[in-house]
Amino acid sequence: MRADETKCVGCHRCEALCPTGAITIRRNPSDFRDNALWTPWHIKNIYKQAATGGVLLTGMGNPCPYPIYWDRILLDASQVTNPSIDPLREPMELRTYLGAKPDAIEVINGDELKTAFTPQIPIEYPLLFSAMSYGSINLNIHCGLARAAEEMGILYNTGEGGLHPSLYKYGKNTIVQCASGRFGVHRDYLNAGVAIEIKVGQGAKPGIGGHLPGEKIGPEISLTRMIPEGTDALSPAPHHDIYSIEDLRQLIYALKEATDYQKLVFVKIAAVHNSAAIASGMVRAGADVITLDGFRGGTGAAPTMIRDNVGIPIELALASVDERLRQEGIRNQASLIVAGGIRCSADVVKALALGADAVYIATAALIAVGCTICQRCYTGKCPWGIATNDPYLAKRINPEIAHEKLANLIRAWGHEIQEMLGGMGINALESLRGNREKLRGIGLNEMELQILGIKHAGA
């Protein structure tokens, strides 16, 4: 047996399956002469482009060494006063209701609620599986996500590839997406889930559309996406019917009409420079939930230059959006979900304290089922059987195992979130949400602290 190291992508698949533990994956040490400006990364990219004349493509999220604000924020804990709470002995509420909340509530006869609420979605953990389309990932993973969401009482998102007929039964835990390509969107699809997400932008590739190559459009995907077999699935960069907040409002209400006002409408944008103003417009346009996707957000395929250089960190976008909506007095009119680079339960707690209602996870979910972030999703040859529809590779995901692992991840993070809440002397997520007093910055400058709305450690 021989290994062709020129083709190795460092996916660790062989290492994981080797029964004798005889394989270790290491980086090939061969390198160019040291140069701080012309790194091997840039040199090799130029070689590639000189050879092909094409756009550099990649997968997964932005791996560049930009600041990670999660790692520069520290959490508080109770000492002496306001004692900490043990979640194993006392109730700890993680349930979250997504949806617009009224400005005030009116009660009659002492305990009867007079105020009418718009639909609310209860989720048992402040975690949702982010949008990944059927096509970019395969049915086995979708199945695992749907089953895990059902078991844990959370939601998963179909992405823009439509919903496979076999997954309609998980409707109570499904968010269906309506993106610029409108793939697989029809009346039953819109009514299949509990919410509809209008995807305006994606953190990994703000401002550009998508392209699922024709060779990936097999019979099942063709059926689900409602396009002929073998044709390219091109998602335009903008929605061709949304050129203003007013247009967005029209689409939001068109979807609400189509679903008899029973479904929540999410609007998702990539975190960009003026997210706060856009978010304000989205809330005023009638979105029940707004989703912000930071520049670390993953993707099945994106131009490398876009992924690595466009967008802003989710921590800053979240803080500024939450602050702006509070200033305008409309924060209650929509829930706020953030996505893009949430790596652990501590990141979740920090996001909630910065003002998010819940977080979307996708990269973490894929890592749970084997992904090693080798960034080859765009080739359609995912060695772990995730971002591929090749029947030989897709079998590597057993939906049953995927379901268990995903549910375990949510359960584990849930326990940790409860522990952290308990440590802060808080017994419900509601008391943490937007509670920036529980956060302190470390090694951040004045401007960063001001945008995040937190004090420096020691202050």
Place this chain on the structure above:
Amino acid sequence: MKRVYPREEVCIGCHLCEIACIVEHSASKDIIRAFKAEVPRPTARNLVEEEGPVSFSVSCRHCNDPPCVQSCISGAMVKDYQSGVVRHLEGKCMGCWSCIMACPYGAIRKNPVRKTVIKCDLCLERPIPACVEACPNRALIFEER
């Protein structure tokens, strides 16, 4: 009785079930020694059949009415009606291959060294057969059906 059932839809064709079988039926029960030091190297009693993306591990079905037992001319192949296991008594086997011809599943293989046949014994001394335990994708299930 409990049998090993393959699940074609999640079998990834990694052949780890065969390796586990070889190790389990080796003298040392150590993967390195079984492959490098033991002569002759034990033969796997299961076989992963593959064609394109379709693959599954074939091993003895331990039939209720086993054609191999009926065809055996020396009484080496016996059905243990208590456990349900079809057992092969190597001392009685004369290597006529009748059972191989009779098995509708192709689950019996030649033992190339001893000129006898070799087949799955369901790892009776283990709680779960080695192949089932080794499968990384739960494509082998040991259950009563």
